[in-house]
Every structure is written in structure tokens, then in C-alpha cells.
Amino acid sequence: MSASFATPPKPPYYAVIFSSLRTDQGDDAYGEAAARMVELAAQQPGYLGVESTRGADGFGITVSYWIDEASILGWKRNLEHTAIRERGRKEWYQQFELRVAKVERAYGWSRSDAPRSPVHE
Amino acid sequence: MSASFATPPKPPYYAVIFSSLRTDQGDDAYGEAAARMVELAAQQPGYLGVESTRGADGFGITVSYWIDEASILGWKRNLEHTAIRERGRKEWYQQFELRVAKVERAYGWSRSDAPRSPVHE
Numbered sequence: 722m723s724a725s726f727a728t729p730p731k732p733p734y735y736a737v738i739f740s741s742l743r744t745d746q747g748d749d750a751y752g753e754a755a756a757r758m759v760e761l762a763a764q765q766p767g768y769l770g771v772e773s774t775r776g777a778d779g780f781g782i783t784v785s786y787w788i789d790e791a792s793i794l795g796w797k798r799n800l801e802h803t804a805i806r807e808r809g810r811k812e813w814y815q816q817f818e819l820r821v822a823k824v825e826r827a828y829g830w831s832r833s834d835a836p837r838s839p840v841h842e
Numbered sequence: 843m844s845a846s847f848a849t850p851p852k853p854p855y856y857a858v859i860f861s862s863l864r865t866d867q868g869d870d871a872y873g874e875a876a877a878r879m880v881e882l883a884a885q886q887p888g889y890l891g892v893e894s895t896r897g898a899d900g901f902g903i904t905v906s907y908w909i910d911e912a913s914i915l916g917w918k919r920n921l922e923h924t925a926i927r928e929r930g931r932k933e934w935y936q937q938f939e940l941r942v943a944k945v946e947r948a949y950g951w952s953r954s955d956a957p958r959s960p961v962h963e
Binding site (some may be wrong): 725742772775776781798810814818823824826 | 952
């Protein structure tokens with residue numbers, strides 16, 4: 722996935738923080754499955770976006786954003802998602818931690834929005 | 843930082859999700875500052891751990907975990923942290939998003955904990 726920020730609305734909303742360590746097997750299939758999961762999640766009701774990255778050491782963090790807990794449960798129960806999760810445990814992950822959290826405040830900053838140096842008028 | 847999972851206690855606790863896109867300048871100074879921030883955060887009251895990763899594309903996610911909102915505010919007000927944040931805006935970040943969230947549920951899985959294949963006895 723390319724480097725991109727999610728753009729959920731103002732809080733409150735929910736975040737699923739998924740931290741994982743990859744095994745060293747199945748890179749191609751894993752890449753395909755990861756892309757498919759993003760595509761599939763985006764079709765779920767209540768989906769607000771995703772941010773994801775993985776370092777060269779195999780440790781990665783994916784945060785998906787959702788309107789409410791019911792949406793997260795709907796995504797968890799998606800059949801294709803369930804099948805892929807099963808494969809993740811068998812082949813792709815050494816370890817993972819999943820945390821469901823309610824986003825209460827958010828703050829963003831972008832260089833392009835930053836004020837320029839003062840100009841003497 | 844090496845690939846490692848945080849080990850906070852059972853929820854509820856708080857997460858600060860910091861997603862960022864690096865500029866292409868100052869890699870050495872940034873690396874030093876990032877390591878120093880981890881060291882400094884670990885000395886803050888209420889700190890429960892951190893998970894962090896950045897891909898080759900410059901997009902990174904750091905999630906730090908805290909006992910409560912007061913701890914997060916204490917960390918925000920830390921003077922050295924404030925100075926480093928200022929430098930981050932000036933030099934190291936193209937964009938960032940910061941979200942404060944209350945972790946309500948957590949689930950972990952590790953290959954070493956998984957049941958082995960059935961053995962015929």
C-alpha cells in the first residue's frame with residue numbers, strides 16, 4: 722500500500738490497531754492478501770479509512786478506522802476476512818496484537834498548511 | 843527501534859496513534875531524536891510502552907500506550923519533548939496525524955502459544 726493518511730471525520734470514532742511481526746514466508750501471497758483486505762474493508766459499512774506500514778525488520782502496524790463497534794464486528798465476521806485471518810495465523814504471522822480503541826481527540830499538521838516565514842510589508 | 847510489541851496491562855488504557863510522513867532531510871539527527879524520545883517517554887509517569895515502524899516510503903506509525911489522559915498531557919508538556927516536536931515540524935515531517943484513543947479491548951496471538959499439530963498417541 723502506498724503511504725497515505727486516512728481522513729476520518731471528527732472524533733469520536735473507532736480505531737483497530739493491528740501490530741504484527743511477519744514470518745519470512747509467503748511474501749507474494751501475503752502482499753496480495755493484504756491488498757485484497759484493504760479493498761474488502763473499504764466496502765464494509767462504517768469503514769472510515771486505513772493507515773499501514775511495515776519496516777524492513779518485518780514489524781508492521783495497520784490502523785483501520787470505523788464509525789462504531791458494530792462496524793468492526795461486521796468486518797470481523799466477513800467470511801473472506803475470516804478465511805484470510807486463518808491463513809495469517811498458519812503462514813504469515815509470527816505474532817500479532819489487536820487493540821480496539823475509541824478515538825476521542827485528533828490533531829493533524831501538514832507542511833503545506835504551515836504559515837510561511839513572516840513577510841515585511 | 844527494534845521490532846517489538848508493547849506489553850501494556852489489560853484494557854482500559856490509552857493509545858496515542860502518531861502517523862507521519864518524513865521529509866527526505868536529516869536522517870541522522872531524526873534517528874537520534876526518535877531514540878531519545880523513546881528513552882524519555884519511558885521515564886514519564888503512566889507510560890505503558892510503544893510500538894513503532896516506518897516503511898521505505900517514509901510513512902510511519904508510532905503508537906504509545908499510557909495509563910490515562912493525564913499521563914499523555916504530562917508527556918506532551920515535557921520540555922525536551924516540546925523542543926523536539928518543534929524541530930519535527932521544521933525539518934523532519936511533511937505531514938502528521940495524531941489521535942488519542944481509549945483502548946477498550948485487546949487480543950494477542952503468538953505462534954509459540956499456538957497449539958501444535960495433533961500428535962497421534
